[in-house]
Amino acid sequence: MTEAIFDCNPRELTFTARVLSCEERKGEAGESRFAVVLDRTAFFPEQGGQKADRGTLGGASLLDAEINEGVIVHILDAPLEAGSEVEGEVDWPRRFDFMQQHTGEHILSGLANRLYGAENVGFHLSEREVQLDFSVQLSEAELEALEHAANEAIFRDIPVKAYYPNAEELAALNYRQKKELTGAIRIVELEGVDCCACCAPHVARSSEVGILKILSAMNYKGGTRLYIACGMRAVKDYAARIREAQQLSKLLSAPQGELSAAVMRLQEKAMAAEQRAAETALALILLRAEAEIREKAQTQGWEQAEADGICLILPPLPESALQRAVKPLKELFSGVVALFSGDDESGYAFLMFGDGVDWKPFLAELRTRGGKGGGGKDRVQGRLLCRAKELHTIFHDFVIKQN
Structure with missing residues (x-):
């Protein structure tokens, strides 16, 4: 021992x-x-x-x-x-940092238990993070109230008492514990806030925790997982967030108090630009398809053109545009249509459709070439890394086998 x-x-x-x-x-x-x-x-x-x-x-x-x-x-x-x-x-700076974090966790866990009946069912403290798990789901409003109550307790400068009660004293205590304990039990107590079995070093008074901030929260296994920071960790986190807000303020030309509104305006502009790009891409696909169909019909006849299908090699376009092109192209042409969008360096996204087609051989061929994809009865889609000149051959061979 x-x-x-x-x-x-x-x-x-x-x-x-x-x-x-x-x-x-x-x-x-x-x-x-x-x-x-x-x-x-x-x-x-x-x-x-x-x-x-x-x-x-x-x-x-x-x-x-x-x-x-x-x-x-x-x-x-x-x-x-x-x-x-x-x-x-x-190493005192490390020890004191851990003491701040652990005592802050006690304050938060004790108040969560008193206010919401939440049990602390998991805890992890390292140099990088403080993680704790509660047994119940806590709403955003409840977490805000809990954080406020925790900082009030910190500011009250409550003594932190660590001691080994005798058997009679222990039996009279209502204390938190995560598992059954044997032998001498060490109790850490902040009057009116928390009473818990714990083996770790703690600060002498709650005020030494400095400040407690809930950094993030998520639902986890039917309860709530929190990441928190206390003392200098919270100060450093706050300073980092302020610096980031200042940078965003400059980039968006907006005061810090109006960053959310500025981001929403930027999102609206981006969505409008994306919509215009999709419409332009769709128009390009349809123009290319009409030109291809017209040329095939003039040189081969309409029936042969439909039997041969059409294969379009397109520049990099939004994949949503390929999807939107399916319906108007089906109205325009009843044969097999293949749309390949990309370049030789980064590869091609593909979308192929046509009625009564067995797509399995095509997908099998793609996999032998390192491609991947899937689909249903009337269409397949995926991605393939190869050269543009190979795409026509792959498509042509597939259509011949289908016929």
């Missing part, structure tokens, strides 16, 4: 300890790592959804720390001599 200094005093950052054992391990890339056990430590190991502390121990860097049946194992980048006395130092 390792004496856990962080349990009682999360601000004791330097300590001395005796090395009980040191064993070499291999890292994921085969590099040497050293698993060290001490008689006492201030380093918090990974547990309860929270990543381990970082720092230095006996001149070596602490890469990770883990706990198993009360024994804390320190993963170092250099060996330490068993039996020696060493000094360790916790």
Whole structure:
């Protein structure tokens, strides 16, 4: 059993300890790592959804720390001599950041439970994110109210009490826990806000959390998954969002308070331009088709033209335009029609249609050439990477086989 200094005093950052054992391990890339056990430590190991502390121990860097049946194992980048006395130092900025995030999570989870009966059923805290899962779905209005209540609790400067109650005291407590616990149970309590079984270091007073912000929320497994930021993480996130808003304001030539309206106007313009482009593309397809049909009818006769079908190689066009062309082309021509849109470098989107056609051989041929596609009885569509001059041959051979 390792004496856990962080349990009682999360601000004791330097300590001395005796090395009980040191064993070499291999890292994921085969590099040497050293698993060290001490008689006492201030380093918090990974547990309860929270990543381990970082720092230095006996001149070596602490890469990770883990706990198993009360024994804390320190993963170092250099060996330490068993039996020696060493000094360790916790990375305080990281420790305090984690303390802020974890205490903020307690405040949010405790209030969610009190206000909405939500249970915290999942928690993950790393350098990059704070993720928590609630057992119930919370609306946007409920999340806004919850965030407001959490920050009010932070501003009230409530003492954060971490202690081990005796059996009688524990039995009288109404506390949160995610799983059945055995042995001594450590309670973290913010009066009127939360009371929860927890092993991690926390700030001394709620005001040290600084600020809490819900960054995003989503429905997850019948409940709600949240990503939050507290303290300096929230400040940095806010600063990043302000910078982004300022950049958008310049790009859109609109005040920050009117960005949504400016984006909507831009979307309307883009949709109108897209509509015009689709109409132009449709007109191009129909003109090319009419010219092809007229030429075939004049040189081969109408019946032969319909038997041979028409194959149009078009520049890159919106695929929606190919779809819109089907109905007017069917009214114009009863044979098989193939529309290929693209270029030799990036490939061609295709749409082929015609009544009474077995499309399976064509799709099989495309797959042998690296293409892909699918469809129904009257049409197929997909994408193919080849040269334009090959498309006429592929289509011509297919039509001959069909006839």
